[in-house]
Amino acid sequence: MITRYFPADALTKVVASLADERRVLIPVTQPAVKKSVIFAPFSAGMTVELHKASVAPKEAVLPQCETLLTYSKQKDAEDPSKVNLVLDDKPQAQPTIVFGCRPCDARGFAVLDRPYLDGPFIDPYYQARRKQLIVITQTCPSVGTTCFCHWVGSGPNSTTGSDIMLTAIDGGYVLEAVTEKGEALLAGMKLEDGAPFMDKAKTARGTVEAQLAPAPDLTQAQEKIAARFNDNTFWEEQTAQCLSCGACTYMCPTCYCFNITDEGDGVCKAGRRLRTWDTCMSPLFTREASGHNARMSKAQRMKNRISHKFSTYPENWGGEFSCNGCGRCINNCPVNLDIRAIVLAAINEKGA
Amino acid sequence: MSVLAGKELRIVGFLCNWCSYGGADTAGVARATQPTDLRIVRVPCSGRIDPLFILRALLHGADGVLVSGCHPGDCHYAEGNYYARRRLEILKQFLPVLGIDPRRFEYTWISASEGQRWQLAVTKFTQQIHELGAAPAFENAEKLIQIADMALTALRPLGTGQHAALADLKKAIVEKLPELDCVIGWQQSYDAAHSAPLFMRKPEDVEKLVWGPLNVNNLATYLPQYKGKKVGIVVKGCDSRSVTQLLQEGLINRDDVVVFSMPCEGTLDMARINQALGAYQHIDKVAYDEAGVSITADGKEHRFCMVEYAQGKCYSCATPGAVLADVRLGTPTPVTGTPATPPELALLDSMSLSERFAFWHTQMERCIRCYACRNACPMCVCRDYCVAESRDPHWLTQEDTATEKFFFQTIHALHLAGRCTGCGECQRACPVGIPILALRQQIARAVAQTFEGYRPGMNAKATPPLMGFTVEENNIKEKDWNK
Numbered sequence: 001m002i003t004r005y006f007p008a009d010a011l012t013k014v015v016a017s018l019a020d021e022r023r024v025l026i027p028v029t030q031p032a033v034k035k036s037v038i039f040a041p042f043s044a045g046m047t048v049e050l051h052k053a054s055v056a057p058k059e060a061v062l063p064q065c066e067t068l069l070t071y072s073k074q075k076d077a078e079d080p081s082k083v084n085l086v087l088d089d090k091p092q093a094q095p096t097i098v099f100g101c102r103p104c105d106a107r108g109f110a111v112l113d114r115p116y117l118d119g120p121f122i123d124p125y126y127q128a129r130r131k132q133l134i135v136i137t138q139t140c141p142s143v144g145t146t147c148f149c150h151w152v153g154s155g156p157n158s159t160t161g162s163d164i165m166l167t168a169i170d171g172g173y174v175l176e177a178v179t180e181k182g183e184a185l186l187a188g189m190k191l192e193d194g195a196p197f198m199d200k201a202k203t204a205r206g207t208v209e210a211q212l213a214p215a216p217d218l219t220q221a222q223e224k225i226a227a228r229f230n231d232n233t234f235w236e237e238q239t240a241q242c243l244s245c246g247a248c249t250y251m252c253p254t255c256y257c258f259n260i261t262d263e264g265d266g267v268c269k270a271g272r273r274l275r276t277w278d279t280c281m282s283p284l285f286t287r288e289a290s291g292h293n294a295r296m297s298k299a300q301r302m303k304n305r306i307s308h309k310f311s312t313y314p315e316n317w318g319g320e321f322s323c324n325g326c327g328r329c330i331n332n333c334p335v336n337l338d339i340r341a342i343v344l345a346a347i348n349e350k351g352a
Numbered sequence: 353m354s355v356l357a358g359k360e361l362r363i364v365g366f367l368c369n370w371c372s373y374g375g376a377d378t379a380g381v382a383r384a385t386q387p388t389d390l391r392i393v394r395v396p397c398s399g400r401i402d403p404l405f406i407l408r409a410l411l412h413g414a415d416g417v418l419v420s421g422c423h424p425g426d427c428h429y430a431e432g433n434y435y436a437r438r439r440l441e442i443l444k445q446f447l448p449v450l451g452i453d454p455r456r457f458e459y460t461w462i463s464a465s466e467g468q469r470w471q472l473a474v475t476k477f478t479q480q481i482h483e484l485g486a487a488p489a490f491e492n493a494e495k496l497i498q499i500a501d502m503a504l505t506a507l508r509p510l511g512t513g514q515h516a517a518l519a520d521l522k523k524a525i526v527e528k529l530p531e532l533d534c535v536i537g538w539q540q541s542y543d544a545a546h547s548a549p550l551f552m553r554k555p556e557d558v559e560k561l562v563w564g565p566l567n568v569n570n571l572a573t574y575l576p577q578y579k580g581k582k583v584g585i586v587v588k589g590c591d592s593r594s595v596t597q598l599l600q601e602g603l604i605n606r607d608d609v610v611v612f613s614m615p616c617e618g619t620l621d622m623a624r625i626n627q628a629l630g631a632y633q634h635i636d637k638v639a640y641d642e643a644g645v646s647i648t649a650d651g652k653e654h655r656f657c658m659v660e661y662a663q664g665k666c667y668s669c670a671t672p673g674a675v676l677a678d679v680r681l682g683t684p685t686p687v688t689g690t691p692a693t694p695p696e697l698a699l700l701d702s703m704s705l706s707e708r709f710a711f712w713h714t715q716m717e718r719c720i721r722c723y724a725c726r727n728a729c730p731m732c733v734c735r736d737y738c739v740a741e742s743r744d745p746h747w748l749t750q751e752d753t754a755t756e757k758f759f760f761q762t763i764h765a766l767h768l769a770g771r772c773t774g775c776g777e778c779q780r781a782c783p784v785g786i787p788i789l790a791l792r793q794q795i796a797r798a799v800a801q802t803f804e805g806y807r808p809g810m811n812a813k814a815t816p817p818l819m820g821f822t823v824e825e826n827n828i829k830e831k832d833w834n835k
């Protein structure tokens with residue numbers, strides 16, 4: 001696979017050159033007393049700094065809000081008694097690069113691909129964006145206190161979901177293509193060959209790998225969590241802290257549920273159909289039109305969240321967890337609820 | 353054609369059916385010339401006017417909003433306009449912090465016979481709006497980044513609570529536990545530098561209870577969901593105000609809660625702590641002394657002095673001891689002096705109206721609509737039935753525009769008017785660090801200024817100011833159209 005190298009001070013320039021031709025989403029630090037890092041399009045004047053983002057870059061394929069279709073009514077020019085319905089449901093997609101996400105973020109794209117592209121129905125909106133997406137992932141320079149990627153089949157150097165890996169070494173960065181898409185992009189970039197720097201990159205990756213604490217055994221998680229399905233006391237105890245806000249699912253790289261609402265500009269006028277992120281932690285998620293709610297209590301909702309990630313998703317998709325161990329739902333939760341603790345308790349495993 | 357020179361502007365009028373709509377009619381029948389910018393919405397009573405009607409109009413393109421009802425004392429439903437007067441006054445004082453010129457909104461009283469007064473009011477108001485010009489659109493606001501300076505002087509020395517009678521507290525909890533469903537307190541969270549709520553059900557759970565400056569969560573948030581069950585709760589001073597407020601509103605029963613309290617010496621601003629700690633893998637040590645905490649992460653020691661790293665609310669805290677408690681251990685340090693303006697609000701105060709608009713637009717853009725702010729708020733009790741997600745009423749769409757997100761923040765702030773105790777949980781909960789507390793602080797200031805220093809959560813027997821009225825209001829002045 002093709003490799004490339006560029007010196008550390010060329011980072012912004014390299015991103016800028018990519019941004020000439022497409023939208024490049026980079027992690028941008030939002031200044032505030034409580035700083036957060038959000039993926040935003042690169043524009044001239046920005047300096048690129050590769051911090052781990054507070055919110056996963058799933059926005060690139062599944063925006064917080066997108067217009068699925070717009071409609072309007074227009075009088076027929078020929079026959080004034082006739083009104084034609086004009087409908088536009090063309091997906092809005094543009095060539096995009098996600099630059100500098102982490103392996104846990106990139107694996108999110110792979111997790112989302114299965115239900116959106118590999119199931120019985122293909123989501124045309126998702127597909128249009130995904131086709132035009134290139135993911136350039138930074139191998140993690142360090143492990144965080146809430147990181148547990150290596151428990152769930154990912155890791156600080158995992159390539160799943162990435163097209164190109166970026167590794168920081170002393171004085172520069174090494175780029176390594178993982179997919180053909182990535183190779184094509186790297187081939188077109190006028191940068192130094194990375195081969196002479198690959199050893200250093202491998203050492204850097206190894207150092208981080210070595211920092212990982214031993215992972216608990218989650219091989220039985222799928223069955224054991226399924227077996228907990230009727231253990232209400234368990235779920236109630238584990239969920240007592242939860243505020244049912246949904247921050248965890250919105251931050252998550254693998255949560256992919258959405259809601260659809262129609263907004264009209266008045267009767268018989270134009271309108272649009274919106275798709276927005278939804279969260280299984282909200283009571284509205286399962287409230288039916290009749291008023292009946294299948295998951296009234298937060299314990300039932302948490303059971304769904306944990307089971308989906310560690311039991312039913314793996315059941316449907318070849319044993320893969322739909323959790324990447326990024327830890328965002330732990331340190332961004334207003335009550336620091338720890339998903340690791342719930343999973344371990346559910347399968348009676350001790351933490352690492 | 354407008355009687356005023358130039359183009360018409362978009363002015364919305366909310367008029368009560370009985371008096372002001374009649375007054376406008378009288379003016380019309382008398383062929384009194386009036387500007388035509390006003391679009392009238394007729395409502396049964398000025399008491400029916402939700403301040404959100406006005407805010408929504410202003411955020412969605414109205415250049416001005418005029419509300420008119422029957423004169424106080426003349427309400428056809430006896431007292432609707434007395435309540436309206438208080439609400440509308442607080443709204444008027446709220447607008448500036450949003451970046452909206454308060455002169456874009458007026459409320460007045462006009463009876464059915466006062467055609468001339470109507471003519472005067474509508475002419476003067478339209479003139480006022482034309483002088484202000486078309487309202488700036490929130491979506492077009494420029495980018496503006498400013499950060500609050502959190503360094504303040506506390507009303508008392510802050511500390512880390514290391515001399516608190518934690519052992520006695522644990523004993524008291526164990527004693528009471530048999531008659532309670534659970535007792536809510538704090539425990540260590542995912543590492544020693546973070547805490548999380550603890551639900552003690554068995555005596556062994558009580559062992560996990562911790563006390564100190566990391567206990568940031570306001571546990572009163574959990575109480576309403578236990579209504580009808582007997583539970584205990586450990587409180588800091590500020591948390592006890594939330595408990596008091598919940599009692600005042602009948603959202604919990606006094607007989608069902610046992611409040612355990614110890615004097616609070618301040619809590620840490622976890623946002624700034626986490627920022628200073630940066631990315632780390634392990635907490636090696638957390639050492640407390642009187643003045644602060646030393647946290648060693650991945651071999652590196654970080655020092656956090658309480659004077660520098662406390663939560664904004666702690667500097668101006670006047671209630672380190674609980675406002676109400678059943679089990680009280682220890683005596684709080686006496687508080688002296690008057691609290692300074694909270695740092696978040698002071699920042700907004702220092703800006704011009706257009707800067708505030710720009711500031712909020714820049715901040716709100718990154719809101720992910722997770723509603724952690726709402727769900728962490730102990731006083732946000734509709735929760736599962738919040739209007740933010742309802743289709744009927746349809747206050748908000750799911751569009752991710754800064755306007756929609758900001759409008760929700762104004763909804764939350766207004767729904768908390770006269771109820772918010774300033775606990776700061778909304779802001780602390782926000783995962784993307786939007787300084788939304790300033791909005792609540794401005795309303796709290798307006799409430800205190802208008803209603804004789806009223807502070808929510810101090811007295812469970814008090815009448816909340818927006819749930820009552822006086823026939824003569826000392827601090828609310830009627831708009832004089834002759835000026």
Ligand code: SF4
Nearest residue numbers: 242243245246248333
């Ligand atoms: S972020 Fe935390 S409190 Fe909010 S829904 Fe998720 S687990 Fe519950």
Ligand code: SF4
Nearest residue numbers: 589590616618666669
């Ligand atoms: S506001 Fe007062 S009672 Fe609350 S944490 Fe701060 S110092 Fe303690």
Ligand code: SF4
Nearest residue numbers: 729772774775776778
């Ligand atoms: S609005 Fe914010 S500060 Fe006020 S009571 Fe609710 S959470 Fe506390």
Ligand code: SF4
Nearest residue numbers: 719720722723725782
């Ligand atoms: S907590 Fe923050 S991001 Fe979430 S809805 Fe509230 S303001 Fe928006």
